[in-house]
Amino acid sequence: MTDATTAGTAAVKTGRPSLDLHVIGPIVALLALILIGALMNPNFLSYGNVTNVLARSAFIGIIAVGMTFVITAGGLDLSVGSMAAFIAGLMIIVMNALVPTLGTGWPTILAGMAAALAIGFAAGLFNGLLITQARIEAFIVTLGSMGIFRSLVTWLADGGTLSLNFSVREVYRPVYYDGIFGIAWPIIVFLAIAALGEIVMRHTAFGRHCAAIGSNEQVARYSAVHVDRARLAGYVLLGVLVGVATIMYVPRLGSASSSTGVLWELEAIAAVIIGGTVLKGGFGRVWGTVIGVLILNLIENILNLTDLVSPYLNGAIQGVIIILAVVLQRQKKATR
């Protein structure tokens, strides 16, 4: 290296800095978990168990994809768990109400699905408008709407459980339990949304704008980004995805109550952070979020399958992983 400019070209040739912990960390953690699981229980890699884990990951996963956009743009949404319960409750009420007119078949279910998406859209719009137009902190707005949605579903269920009409449930069940080519529907939907999300995040103006807003809102504004519009779109997208997750969730139990979706918001946020998205915003990756969701669900699954550690410690182990993930992010920045 003779001078700064030739040194520069040399650097260009060697290309990107070698894979750092920040990128491969989550992948390594996931592989390690799979290895541990496979060694500890022969059933771990069985078709049944894999399908089970993936299908259960789907609800949080679909929500977490939306959450990745919101967090990347420097926001947060604490209301998604309650929102899911609220949407599930309303969706069931709508379908039950439609049975006399539309019957117990697919027309009713499709109408229910449309209602779920519409309610998700409206709920996201509600959060988003309060945040972008009334300029209230996202944390406060969604903390409030979290309480509102939760209490509304409790009120709708009159403190008990809302149950879907039994014949409708029979028709709807396969949406959770069946699939094609042996892959369950929730998994297909989850993976499709994740793939789409990844493309939107990395290859569209919307994804770019989210990252720009999250890194510096002023710069984004001066660069002709419609900051409010993009942030609003993020919350609406998240609301719609909560609707999608609910559509996949309702056929599983066929009911909704005040305990539906409890703590989903925290799991979704945790998955996003474990996946390497920066909590302060400015950088997000959807594939990381998918891995984050899988890591959280695998831990639970492994604890259930083996008797090494009590499954009651699940939360503690997940907590350690979340903190570790953030520590790893920090270390990358601190290099002097």
Place this chain on the structure above:
Amino acid sequence: MQPAPQTTARTATSAAHAPILALAGVSRSFGPVQVLFDVDFDLYPGEVHALIGENGAGKSTMMKILSGYLEPTTGEVMLDGAPVSFTSSEDAEDRGVVLIHQEFNLADQLSVEQNIFLGRELKRGLFLDHKAMRATTNELLARLETKTPAWATVSKISVPEKQMVEIAKALSREARVLIMDEPTAVLTRNEAEILFRQIERLKAQGTAILYTSHKLDEVARIADRVTVLRDGRHVLTAPASELSEDAMAEAMVGRELSNLFPDKADANAAETVLVLKDFSVPGIVENANFELRRGEILGFAGLVGSGRTELMEGLIGIRPATGEIRVNGKARQIRSVDDARKAGIAYLTEDRKERGLLLNQGMRPNLTLLALQKFSRILIDRDAEEKALDRSIREFDIRAPSREIKVANLSGGNQQKLLLAKTMLAEPEIVIIDEPTRGIDIGTKQQIYQFVRRLADEGRSVIIISSEMAEVIGLATRVAVMRTGRIAGTLKGGDINEDAIVRLAMGLEKKAEGND
């Protein structure tokens, strides 16, 4: 730590024999990229030493090494004649070496006073001694002749005010060595004069001062010695009295520099592209009227705070504004930067770190952010982006150690070139450039001036806001001078000179040639 005779004998004469701070054979690399090569340097108590060099020459890097923010890859830092390795910048500060960064290092949400005492708050027993801190702060601010109140929140004060706060903070540390990285880049002349008086005062007390600036006239005036860096190498150190400004410039760029300013364009006959009528930005700008012709370079002069930036921010829809905007004869409503972009107007901010660039991202996303719609149908065309980056790197001579570098790690001047490239990518017909050469070396300045001239030749119209009088005079065919939110007058052709501008800017003359 070690016996330090200089601390007791702090006079210019007795200490002049031994350097207080020095570098011996210092090199520094970032990953595979070496930016400093075997640099020797010494700094004596009671001297003002200027470090000059092109953008990216390694000045900031060298200053960070001197003040404990970075470690040398090889070589030694010597304090009072003995090798030291500062464990941190705090360690260096404790030993009397203080750096004022090129970028501000202030806690935005804290007050001026809290910032000045950050990390070394005065206490009485367990509690903060607010009274003493307030008194010291007021005293420091008074010395710097700023009107900024001690209680003001830093996020609310202007850029030059922030610079003054940084300086006040450094003064409060009672530094033996004060290192300043481009302190005057964001200051007006008056403010710079105040700073120079402080520098003289500190010098008389025996403080060693190292500073860098791209304003060579300033260097010639206040520096005792000058060191030139080029491409990370030490080129020369000489008494300032032995170097002319031209000699400095040549040593920096390694070649002879011809005329700084290109010939002026003549746009008298061309049609009008932009008209502002009774344009007001509530509370700041009142009833501004001006027009802009095709191929014209219109200068905006005035004191800092006269509303030039705010007027333009109103025009591009960042600030709420009233009045009429006509672009190419058509009335336009501009409510956002996007509207402005669609109307063919682009604004290049004076504050590249906070409003111009995403520091934590790479060059490519920064370059295309403003004109992103050009690169995306549904998906963003990454190849096209890469090509645009190639072109911009070539056209604007952006010198980056690597393509993937985070913009925060580009040298200040190269950040500015990237910002220019970003703005031009939107292919605006009307370009408003706010402080085009802030923190830019003389060679690059020349490039940028030629570039602005080329824009005018291509039939675009340019508005230049600058606090550097020479820039406005050298470039513009017409100069609007603003004073306290109004356009005080417009100067043309041969009438454009420093005296006339100052008179209008200060309100010494009622010679308003009408706001044509």
